[in-house]
Amino acid sequence: MDGRPLWRTVLTPRWSGLLLLALAIAAVMSVLGVWQLDVYQSKTDAATAKRAEGEPVALQSLFSIDEGLPSKAVGRRVTVSGTWAPGADQVFIADRRQGDRDGFWVATPLMVDGSGAVMVVRGWVASVNDPAATAPTGPVKLTGTVTASEAEDSSADAAKGRVLSSLRIPTIVHLVDYRLYDAFVIQSSVESGAVPSPAPAVVPPPPPPTDHAGLRNVAYAFQWWIFAAFTLWMWWRMVTDAHRTEAEPNDSADGTDGGSDGEPAGDGAGGGGADRSDDASDDATADGSDRQPGEGARATAAHRSD
Incomplete structure (x- = not known):
C-alpha cells in the first residue's frame, strides 16, 4: 500500500x-x-x-384459604368481613418506621368463613404497651390492601414471644390454632363494626408490584x-x-517498477559488455602475440596498398 x-x-x-x-x-x-x-x-x-386504584373486591373472590397468594392479588384493594380473633393471637412487627419515629405494626387475626383467618395490619404504635395496641373485639367489615409475606425469617423471634422482626405468614401460622390466608391485609378504613379508641395510626400500603404492560x-x-x-x-x-x-492500483504500479529495477538486465548489459571487451582483448592478444610493435600497422598499410 x-x-x-x-x-x-x-x-x-x-x-x-x-x-x-x-x-x-x-x-x-x-x-x-x-x-x-x-x-x-x-x-x-x-x-x-x-391495580392499586380499582374498586375493592371481596378477598375470597381473589383466592381461597386453600391456595397460595396469586401474583394478580398483590396490591389489590379488598373488603374483608368477619370477627376479630382473641387478643392473645395478636402479634407485633418490630422496627417499623412511621414518619420520623420507629415503632411496631399491630397485626391482628380476623376470622372469616368460619374456617380460618386473615392477618390484618391494623396500624402503627410507638410501643407494644401503647393503649392503641389493644386488640378489638366483635364483628367488623373493613377495607384494605393485599400484601405478601416478607422474605426475612423470624422463626427465632416466634420462639421468644409475639414480637417478630418480619411480616411472615409461615412464622405466624405456628402461633395460632387455625388456618391463615397466605396474605396480609393492610387496613385502610373500617366500614362497619366497633372502632377502638385510641386506634393505631394508619399504615400506608406498600407500593403495588409493577404490572409490565x-x-x-x-x-x-x-x-x-x-x-x-x-x-x-x-x-x-x-x-x-x-x-x-x-x-490497490498504487500497489500494482510499485510492483512493476520494482520488477524493472530488480531484473538483472542492467547488470547483465554491463556485464556482457565487459565480457565482450575481454573476449576481444584475448583475440587480439592471440593474433598479435608474435608480432613486434609496429608490425601490425605496417601490415595493415601494405594490405591497403595491395
Missing part, C-alpha cells in the same frame, strides 16, 4: 458527507428507541395504577438501536473498502 492513512479518506467530502448523514439517521433511530421505552413505561405505570414496545426500542448501530457499521465498512480499493 502507499501508506496513505485512513483518516485522509474519511475527510474527503464524499465520506465526510456520508458520515454526517449516517450520524443523523442513527440519531433519529436512537430517539425512536427512547420513545418506545417511554411508551412502555407509560403503559406499565397505567396498568400498575389501575407493553413489552412489545421494549422489543421495538432495541430494534431501533440495532438499526442505528448497523447504519454506522455500514458507513465504516464502505469507507474502509473504498480506502483499500484506492490503495
Whole structure:
C-alpha cells in the first residue's frame, strides 16, 4: 500500500458527507428507541395504577384459604368481613418506621368463613404497651390492601414471644390454632363494626408490584438501536473498502517498477559488455602475440596498398 492513512479518506467530502448523514439517521433511530421505552413505561405505570386504584373486591373472590397468594392479588384493594380473633393471637412487627419515629405494626387475626383467618395490619404504635395496641373485639367489615409475606425469617423471634422482626405468614401460622390466608391485609378504613379508641395510626400500603404492560414496545426500542448501530457499521465498512480499493492500483504500479529495477538486465548489459571487451582483448592478444610493435600497422598499410 502507499501508506496513505485512513483518516485522509474519511475527510474527503464524499465520506465526510456520508458520515454526517449516517450520524443523523442513527440519531433519529436512537430517539425512536427512547420513545418506545417511554411508551412502555407509560403503559406499565397505567396498568400498575389501575391495580392499586380499582374498586375493592371481596378477598375470597381473589383466592381461597386453600391456595397460595396469586401474583394478580398483590396490591389489590379488598373488603374483608368477619370477627376479630382473641387478643392473645395478636402479634407485633418490630422496627417499623412511621414518619420520623420507629415503632411496631399491630397485626391482628380476623376470622372469616368460619374456617380460618386473615392477618390484618391494623396500624402503627410507638410501643407494644401503647393503649392503641389493644386488640378489638366483635364483628367488623373493613377495607384494605393485599400484601405478601416478607422474605426475612423470624422463626427465632416466634420462639421468644409475639414480637417478630418480619411480616411472615409461615412464622405466624405456628402461633395460632387455625388456618391463615397466605396474605396480609393492610387496613385502610373500617366500614362497619366497633372502632377502638385510641386506634393505631394508619399504615400506608406498600407500593403495588409493577404490572409490565407493553413489552412489545421494549422489543421495538432495541430494534431501533440495532438499526442505528448497523447504519454506522455500514458507513465504516464502505469507507474502509473504498480506502483499500484506492490503495490497490498504487500497489500494482510499485510492483512493476520494482520488477524493472530488480531484473538483472542492467547488470547483465554491463556485464556482457565487459565480457565482450575481454573476449576481444584475448583475440587480439592471440593474433598479435608474435608480432613486434609496429608490425601490425605496417601490415595493415601494405594490405591497403595491395
